[in-house]
Amino acid sequence: AQSVTQLDSHVSVSEGTPVLLRCNYSSSYSPSLFWYVQHPNKGLQLLLKYTSAATLVKGINGFEAEFKKSETSFHLTKPSAHMSDAAEYFCVVISGNTGKLIFGQGTTLQVKP
Amino acid sequence: SQTIHQWPATLVQPVGSPLSLECTVEGTSNPNLYWYRQAAGRGLQLLFYSVGIGQISSEVPQNLSASRPQDRQFILSSKKLLLSDSGFYLCAWRGTGQKNSPLHFGNGTRLTVT
Numbered sequence: 001a002q003s004v005t006q007l008d009s010h011v012s013v014s015e016g017t018p019v020l021l022r023c024n025y026s027s028s029y030s031p032s033l034f035w036y037v038q039h040p041n042k043g044l045q046l047l048l049k050y051t052s053a054a055t056l057v058k059g060i061n062g063f064e065a066e067f068k069k070s071e072t073s074f075h076l077t078k079p080s081a082h083m084s085d086a087a088e089y090f091c092v093v094i095s096g097n098t099g100k101l102i103f104g105q106g107t108t109l110q111v112k113p
Numbered sequence: 114s115q116t117i118h119q120w121p122a123t124l125v126q127p128v129g130s131p132l133s134l135e136c137t138v139e140g141t142s143n144p145n146l147y148w149y150r151q152a153a154g155r156g157l158q159l160l161f162y163s164v165g166i167g168q169i170s171s172e173v174p175q176n177l178s179a180s181r182p183q184d185r186q187f188i189l190s191s192k193k194l195l196l197s198d199s200g201f202y203l204c205a206w207r208g209t210g211q212k213n214s215p216l217h218f219g220n221g222t223r224l225t226v227t
Contacts, residue, residue, distance in 0.1 A: 032213040043119075043203055043218035044157075051213055090156070092215070099212030103156045 002027045004093045006104035019078040021107045023091035032094040033074045039087045086111045115140035119219035132191040136204030144206040146187040151201040199226045
């Protein structure tokens with residue numbers, strides 16, 4: 001069965017410093033993985049997706065993620081945090097059988113001025 | 114391009130009152146449609162999904178129901194709200210037959226049951 005674990009419930013960085021949000025997955029198939037961002041009282045916006053093409057995936061707003069099969073990880077990074085990046089981030093894997101999305105519990109990113 | 118609309122954005126309802134939340138999708142045909150609930154400080158829970166008109170699958174037993182009267186319309190309802198129905202409700206869609214594709218979410222409805 002597929003599962004996803006976000007290793008940090010809360011991450012705090014200073015504006016202009018790098019961001020690292022960690023995600024490990026478990027899947028018996030070649031997984032499809034996504035990162036979503038959710039600002040307060042808003043829906044989820046797709047940041048980027050991995051669907052078995054290039055292992056380094058570039059997304060919107062300067063974010064990128066690297067699929068590492070040997071480590072079963074799909075960590076989200078950004079070289080320089082902006083205040084507007086403060087939000088909740090969800091790592092998601094798709095169940096290969098059903099196509100259902102399996103969400104991590106989310107990581108709250110705080111960006112300090 | 115495809116867009117998804119949810120309304121209302123916020124709703125405060127007394128316990129025991131009915132509920133109707135609506136979601137519509139534009140710019141695509143025969144989408145798969147989903148209702149999720151997000152409780153405070155918790156992840157997303159899939160409530161219902163639909164692969165076509167009149168076809169509804171329920172993921173968890175609860176006080177809610179869903180209907181799909183038209184191809185691009187998905188409605189979440191309750192006859193009598195409970196306090197535990199409070200939460201943030203999100204509608205989402207995906208193209209038909211695209212099992213490995215991400216979902217596209219609406220802006221959500223914040224429901225407070227008092």
